[in-house]
Every structure is written in structure tokens, then in C-alpha cells.
Amino acid sequence: MxxxxxxxxxxxxxxxxxxxxxxxxxxxxxxxxxxxxxxxxxxxxxxxxxxxxxxxxEGIQIPEILSEETQKQSLSTLRTVFRELVDQPGKRHTGAYPYVGRSLRQVMHLVMDDLQRNRDAIIMLLNLNTLDHYLYMHSLNVCVYTLLLGMGHGYSNDQLNTLGLGALLHDVGKMKISQQLLNKPGALTAEEYEEMKRHAEFGYLMLKDEPNIPLLTAHCAFQHHERLNGSGYPRALKGDEIHEYAKWIGIVDSYDAMTGHRVYREAMLPHQAVETLYAGSDTLYDTAMLKVFRDKVAIYPVGITVRLTTGESAVVVDINAASMHRPIVRVITNEAGEDLAAPYDIDLSKQLSVMIAKVEIGPSER
Incomplete structure (x- = not known):
């Protein structure tokens, strides 16, 4: 595959x-x-x-970070909860709708169970095979990626649950932004950008009084666009003024937004997104956190097609955890682009004279 x-x-x-x-x-x-x-x-x-x-x-197995059932249940719950948070805010604060927090904790339980079974999992492109709303898929992606980083950092289960909830709900304020603005195909005007930025405050206000949801979760929604040098929004916080959970979520949110396909732009490839994040090291993002992130990201995901320095095309078969940029690949065409009668595998961590030159993405390769 x-x-x-x-x-x-x-x-x-x-x-x-x-x-x-x-x-x-x-x-x-x-x-x-x-x-x-x-x-x-x-x-x-x-x-x-x-x-x-x-x-x-044949025989290449693309790893699934989440099971098919967890993906389906999680996205279904997110759809229900996000809409409920927008449609019935007043009623829930009276205690009539306390299940919102419980429903989200059930999602966290499902996701954590899947991740705990494979604590050494790395961040792959989480390609959810569903025609679901981008916001729900992005929220689940950011939750999974952030939890993998939190596990690598050594957080306790209680900390991971709070961090995961913050990641799951970081963009819920976008439910208050018009779909027309969210999906605008071109550049935003200054006025539109100011309106878009309000989603961070909207998210905080939607979550801060929710029963069964920690206040820190609301602050994750409020702070995930803050940056170390004070260039973020909505409050231009700096350095230690930003909670560490929001810093993790900020890195992952940026990565998933860059690598996610949208109707109005092509997705970046993982290695390009990592390079872009590193350009903001110590100004936008914490350098130590970026190092944890880099060590957990599959630069060349299993199943993706690459061009080698030999001119041959190959498909990534497996990741070398100690050398992410040198995976095991299966060569499928020669340098002239002709299919090989007998494709063969190369471990690039052992064959040092061969490297990945580019990732093949179609008509305009990068």
C-alpha cells in the first residue's frame, strides 16, 4: 500500500x-x-x-496511531459537543447539560488507550479517512500529536488528560467564526484577520465555566496563538507568561495547519513544516520543545513516495527511529522512471551513499 x-x-x-x-x-x-x-x-x-x-x-503497512473505531467515535463526539457548546451555552451552566465534559473525557479515554498501547509511536501524518469538517479533524490531530509529545516529555496521566483536553478544544472558538471567513480561499483583509483572531478569546469564554472541564483547558484555547517574543495574540504574552501546555499546543497546531490540505492551498510536507517551525526557534517557539517535537516526527512518513539521489523513485517502508531522515525504502522505478520488474528495499541508514533528494507529490514536486 x-x-x-x-x-x-x-x-x-x-x-x-x-x-x-x-x-x-x-x-x-x-x-x-x-x-x-x-x-x-x-x-x-x-x-x-x-x-x-x-x-x-505489497506488504507495506501504514501504521495507524488511532484505531478506526476510536477515530469514528472521537469525531462523532466532537461534532456533537462543539455544536452543543455553541447552541446551548446558557442551559449547560445551570447544570442541565453536564455531559459535555464527560463526553470529552470519554474521547480522551479512547485516545489515551490507543496511545498507551504504543508509547513509542511517532508523529505520522494522521490521515483520517473521512469527509469530516476540517475543524474536527484538526482538533483530533492536534490532540493526538500533543499527547505523543507530552508522553515523550514525561507528563503524568493526570497531566496528559488536561493537556489532551486543552489540545482537543484549542480551536473550539472557531465555531463562533463564520464558515465563509474560515474557508475564504484568498488572503484575509486586516479586518477579517482581526475577526479571525477572536476565536482564541471566544474559546476561552465558551470553556471557562464548563462543568467537568478544567479551567486550564480554557486557558489553552486562550493562549495557543501566543508566542515567546510577544508577537502572538490575543494578549501578546511573552515567555513564561504563556502556560507550557499552550506552548506545546501552539507548536502542534502550527504543524498540523501547515501539513493539512485545504481547498485553497497545498499542504506542506512534514520536513518543510519542521524547517519552518525551527525558523522560529527561541523567538516564536521554545527550542527545547522543538527538539522533542523533531525527535517525534516522521519526516518521511511510511507509504510516501520519494526520489533518491540516484534518480530512482522509492516508497518509504519503515522509519529508523534513530535516524528519521534515513528510512527504509522500496525502490520501484529506475532513474528513467521505468517500473522495476523486481522492486527491492534499501536501508538508507546503512547505505550512506544514497539519500532522499525530494518527495514526489505530483506535477510540481517539492
Missing amino acids: RMMPISMCRPGMRLGKKIYSEEGIVLLAEGYELTDSMIQRLQDKGIGYLHINDPRT
């Missing part, structure tokens, strides 16, 4: 994994043969990558 950017997908290719509708119903079955119209529809819905069956990559 391969994980292909949708820009590389062509009619006749067959899906390696099911794709679900927003309601959790199977929309496209495993083995479905793609058409031009379906590729375009998936692209319009914000799907950035597809799992594709390819005989040359």
Missing part, C-alpha cells in the same frame, strides 16, 4: 482503505476504483492523501 497525495492519484487506481462520510458511513469501500470526478470531489472535501493499493508496495 502507498500513501499518495491526491494530486498524484489517477483514475483507475484502487483505494487501500475505506473512506467514511461525515456521519461515519462507508462512502467508498476498500478496492474502489477511482474516477476523475471522485478524485475532484475528495480534493474539494479537503482530503489530502489517499491510501492506494499497488502490487509493488
Whole structure:
């Protein structure tokens, strides 16, 4: 199986994994043969990558950080809770709707159970095979990535639960921003940008009095766009004025936004996003936190197609945890782009004369 950017997908290719509708119903079955119209529809819905069956990559297993069931249940709960937080704020504060916090803790329980089973998991592109709203997928992504960092940092289970809730709800204030503004395809005007920035304060106000949700969770929503040098918003906090949980979430939120496909722009590749984050080391982001993040990110995720310095094309088979930039790859074409009759694997951590030159993403490679 391969994980292909949708820009590389062509009619006749067959899906390696099911794709679900927003309601959790199977929309496209495993083995479905793609058409031009379906590729375009998936692209319009914000799907950035597809799992594709390819005989040359038989045996390559793309790891799932979360089980299929956890993904479905978590996204379903997020849809319900986010809408409830917007539609019924007054009633919940009377105690009539105390289940919001409990529902979110059930999500945290599911996610933590999956992650605890694989504490050494690294941050892969969390390609949720669903046509769900970007906000829900982004929230779940940020939660998972942040928890992996928190585990690597050594937080206790209680700390991880609070951190995870903060990550899960960091962008809930965007429910108060118009969909037209959130999905605007071009640059925002100064007035629109000011309105967009209000989501941090909206999130704080929506969460601060919620029963069963720690106040610190509300502060994560309030502070995740603050930056070390005071250039962030909404309060231009600096350094230690920003809670450490919000600093972690700020790094992950930026990474997932950069690597996520949106209708109006192409996604960055993981190595590009990491480089961009490091450009803000000690000015925007804490350097020690960035190092933990870098050590947990799969620069070249399993299943992605790369071009080697030899001119050959290969698919990433496995990650070398001690050398993220030198994975095990399966060579599938020669330097002329011709398919090999017998693809073969290379461990780049051992074959030092060969390196990854670029990641293949379709018509305009990066």
C-alpha cells in the first residue's frame, strides 16, 4: 500500500482503505476504483492523501496511531459537543447539560488507550479517512500529536488528560467564526484577520465555566496563538507568561495547519513544516520543545513516495527511529522512471551513499 497525495492519484487506481462520510458511513469501500470526478470531489472535501493499493508496495503497512473505531467515535463526539457548546451555552451552566465534559473525557479515554498501547509511536501524518469538517479533524490531530509529545516529555496521566483536553478544544472558538471567513480561499483583509483572531478569546469564554472541564483547558484555547517574543495574540504574552501546555499546543497546531490540505492551498510536507517551525526557534517557539517535537516526527512518513539521489523513485517502508531522515525504502522505478520488474528495499541508514533528494507529490514536486 502507498500513501499518495491526491494530486498524484489517477483514475483507475484502487483505494487501500475505506473512506467514511461525515456521519461515519462507508462512502467508498476498500478496492474502489477511482474516477476523475471522485478524485475532484475528495480534493474539494479537503482530503489530502489517499491510501492506494499497488502490487509493488505489497506488504507495506501504514501504521495507524488511532484505531478506526476510536477515530469514528472521537469525531462523532466532537461534532456533537462543539455544536452543543455553541447552541446551548446558557442551559449547560445551570447544570442541565453536564455531559459535555464527560463526553470529552470519554474521547480522551479512547485516545489515551490507543496511545498507551504504543508509547513509542511517532508523529505520522494522521490521515483520517473521512469527509469530516476540517475543524474536527484538526482538533483530533492536534490532540493526538500533543499527547505523543507530552508522553515523550514525561507528563503524568493526570497531566496528559488536561493537556489532551486543552489540545482537543484549542480551536473550539472557531465555531463562533463564520464558515465563509474560515474557508475564504484568498488572503484575509486586516479586518477579517482581526475577526479571525477572536476565536482564541471566544474559546476561552465558551470553556471557562464548563462543568467537568478544567479551567486550564480554557486557558489553552486562550493562549495557543501566543508566542515567546510577544508577537502572538490575543494578549501578546511573552515567555513564561504563556502556560507550557499552550506552548506545546501552539507548536502542534502550527504543524498540523501547515501539513493539512485545504481547498485553497497545498499542504506542506512534514520536513518543510519542521524547517519552518525551527525558523522560529527561541523567538516564536521554545527550542527545547522543538527538539522533542523533531525527535517525534516522521519526516518521511511510511507509504510516501520519494526520489533518491540516484534518480530512482522509492516508497518509504519503515522509519529508523534513530535516524528519521534515513528510512527504509522500496525502490520501484529506475532513474528513467521505468517500473522495476523486481522492486527491492534499501536501508538508507546503512547505505550512506544514497539519500532522499525530494518527495514526489505530483506535477510540481517539492
